[in-house]
Amino acid sequence: MQPPFALSSEDFARFEEEGFLAIQGLAAPAEIARVREIYDRLFAEKAGHERGLHLDMVSPDDSAAAVPRLTQLLNPPEFAPELLETDFRKNALAVARQLLGADAEPWFEHAICKPARHGAATPWHQDEAHRNDLGVTYRQISIWMPLQEATIENGCMRYISGSNRGPVLTHRSPHNDPRIMALECADEFDATRETFVPLNAGDAVVHDSRTLHGANANRTDAPRRAYIMAFRGAVHSAPEFRGYPWNLEKRTAADARAKAWSERGGLLGRTARAIGGALGRFFRRVRRKAGSLIRGKE
Template structure:
């Protein structure tokens, strides 16, 4: 479901108090029925730009820190040294200030209104180059979980950092797919060299969700979704946030297990940051 555009208020109050109850109730109904919802105008241009600046710096840090290379997923371009699509898992590990942004705080508030108690469990940045060739194939996020246990309070937020149309790689969903049995996913070797999972649903009922910068989509882990390659003239940048029960606990366990890079804060802060 794509909600009507919200009227922006001059007050910076989270989620804009005047529409809090309406937004939460309407979005919750759409998530139960369709498995996804698209909302426009939740964030200002300044708030979105703050996220992009931090993500750009996180990518720079990941590329120059050998310990962070495992967090990068790169799809090579035809030109040597370039990239067609680049992704960064656990971006906030390399840019902790992301978790202090208005965008993150507002998403946290909305996630708790929609799904109850929960916290940030994962974040992921995806940059598609202009006129790239890498599609995000149909899949259910739940298929990537190592333990297939239900997570009823899990929600995934997709936040574009610029206007995005269908031919620019906006999110597309199959309404109601979260209420049907999980599809079988085939294992494929992607151009990044990583293993991927791909489903093959009937796409006839697909719903595209073009958005302006400042909007977002929310979906459940069981909702089938995809995104096309970016045929536009500008890069398509997006930040993905996942919220769920014991999210911070799961992140802490990964840190203890050494799965996440440790950021050498003092050393990195001593270096001048290149403007994003």
């Protein structure tokens, strides 16, 4: 499928009704193979670990000896900028703009790996329950794309159909342990509405940030790899939103690593990094601009 990708009116209706929508062919097989190589390298290197960007979502994540069971890498393009030049990114943005409006913007992205044989189940949760930006509200969707077939056995996504039309439910940290990054839904919900969404590599499923979702453990001999891009629509003021208690109590090792990383070298280190970061962004913009001018001439 070449970008831009167009949704049908049935797709819109299904998404609003059920809170999720499977999409075929977000990326071509050659692109998936290339992204998968990058993905495996980043996870093998534990890219971003000391910065708190690589973590185990379902354990206290504070011991080198612990076997990770649901590993997350935040913002993979920071470690592999070539991920910014992919068709799946263009297609995902096109889908987001159709569902959220023309001002939809990429919000964050991450990769989640369920290791072979011992990859843990992803607890039932709503993405909106993770929200921590006080005083504002917006619509948010995630586009979840597996880099191999996703099956019930290796942990494809599962949803509670229609939960997008209900409220944000009460959540808690698994085992009530605020050191664990994941959240799990602590309220009752209608489990009879559970729907599994198996996918082929390069297909994707979009879900609303209110849609209750999770995934089985990986019981197969190969890792289950997923790449996820989140987008948000127009931001509105919501002074009444003061944060969720289950987030305010979080104390994760990854947050502590991120803080130590941002404070390293004291004031001098922070100033040098701010200047380096600004210069890096400037040169990346120049390089992108030059690239698009050259491509325009070809």
